[in-house]
Amino acid sequence: MHARGLLRLVPSRPVPPPPAAPGDVLAEAEGLRVHLGGRPVLDGVAVTVRAGEVLALVGPNGAGKSTLLGALAADVPAAEGVVRVHGRPVKEWSAPELALRRAVLPQSASLSFPFPVEEVVRMGRAPWAGSDLADEDDAAVAEAMARTEVTGFAGRPFSALSGGERARVALARVLAQRAPLLLLDEPTAALDLRHQELVLRLCRERARAGDAVAVVLHDLSLAAAYADRVAILRAGRVAADGPPAEVLSEGLLSEVYDQPVEVLPHPRTGAPLVVPRREP
Numbered sequence: 202m203h204a205r206g207l208l209r210l211v212p213s214r215p216v217p218p219p220p221a222a223p224g225d226v227l228a229e230a231e232g233l234r235v236h237l238g239g240r241p242v243l244d245g246v247a248v249t250v251r252a253g254e255v256l257a258l259v260g261p262n263g264a265g266k267s268t269l270l271g272a273l274a275a276d277v278p279a280a281e282g283v284v285r286v287h288g289r290p291v292k293e294w295s296a297p298e299l300a301l302r303r304a305v306l307p308q309s310a311s312l313s314f315p316f317p318v319e320e321v322v323r324m325g326r327a328p329w330a331g332s333d334l335a336d337e338d339d340a341a342v343a344e345a346m347a348r349t350e351v352t353g354f355a356g357r358p359f360s361a362l363s364g365g366e367r368a369r370v371a372l373a374r375v376l377a378q379r380a381p382l383l384l385l386d387e388p389t390a391a392l393d394l395r396h397q398e399l400v401l402r403l404c405r406e407r408a409r410a411g412d413a414v415a416v417v418l419h420d421l422s423l424a425a426a427y428a429d430r431v432a433i434l435r436a437g438r439v440a441a442d443g444p445p446a447e448v449l450s451e452g453l454l455s456e457v458y459d460q461p462v463e464v465l466p467h468p469r470t471g472a473p474l475v476v477p478r479r480e481p
Contacts, residue, residue, distance in 0.1 A: 253411060
């Protein structure tokens with residue numbers, strides 16, 4: 202075959218996205234409906250994830266938070282509506298192109314083989330293999346491990362770690378990917394108090410550096426402390442979306458969660474603190 206014909210058979214590498222400006226919409230859903238197992242899970246959801254912001258997705262169990270995150274990641278198909286990543290419908294991106302634009306942390310991290318921790322984190326660099334930025338692999342892996350405080354057990358098998366340690370290693374893999382859109386599903390669920398704060402600080406730092414972060418949380422006070430916006434889901438719909446101080450109201454939260462709550466200002470920061478209402 203002619204050399205020119207051979208060149209045409211070589212697939213071109215996906216091009217990384219240009220830097221985003223603050224406020225750019227890096228992911229959005231419009232009129233999103235999703236059915237799982239024959240039943241509707243999301244019903245007409247609209248949400249945006251913007252560069253420079255942390256968006257917290259909150260709501261009771263079964264509200265559709267993880268499904269919405271999966272749809273934004275292009276991992277859950279829409280029955281109706283549209284999901285866009287970096288301005289284009291997700292169906293128009295190839296898998297390699299998406300991998301340069303969004304990094305996804307699922308609820309649970311499991312591996313069938315006892316890979317060392319460092320190798321698990323290095324998996325986050327796979328989208329950059331063969332590119333000019335592959336030279337940054339070692340630095341990206343080392344930085345991600347240091348930020349999530351897993352460097353001390355870099356050589357241990359992932360399968361030998363505790364649940365909280367696995368969660369931090371999985372987050373390190375996401376950070377090492379260095380995608381501008383981070384989609385994190387309950388990253389604090391298995392963590393102790395110190396590491397819950399660590400993870401949410403990392404989310405805020407990535408947003409301040411220009412990334413867009415969407416994170417599913419159950420702790421409403423954590424969401425209030427670290428998120429720029431909070432979207433409250435109820436039965437597959439968005440009940441409220443806005444700054445924490447505006448949407449985390451006693452009346453709405455008590456109704457959505459079917460549990461009376463009190464919303465109090467933090468004595469030092471003024472951020473809302475959400476606690477169940479209890480009788481003395």
